[in-house]
Amino acid sequence: MKGVQYLVDESGKKTAIVLKLNGHEEAIEEFLEDVYGHEKIKGRYGEPTMSKEDFIKGLRDDGLL
Numbered sequence: 001m002k003g004v005q006y007l008v009d010e011s012g013k014k015t016a017i018v019l020k021l022n023g024h025e026e027a028i029e030e031f032l033e034d035v036y037g038h039e040k041i042k043g044r045y046g047e048p049t050m051s052k053e054d055f056i057k058g059l060r061d062d063g064l065l
Helices: 025-043 052-061
Strands: 004-008 014-019
Antiparallel strands (some): 004 014
């Protein structure tokens, strides 16, 4: 891919990527934020959930609604 460089370790395994910005800073930043968000979501997999009704009740109980 044009404008992309990979950094590799001693064994040749790709460990990082370098992208030329060429005016695409905003799109790259948004992409990286999305990747970060997906990683955070994956890290929370399996946590307990609550119903919408319970969530709203908790907000009301705390005086936030």
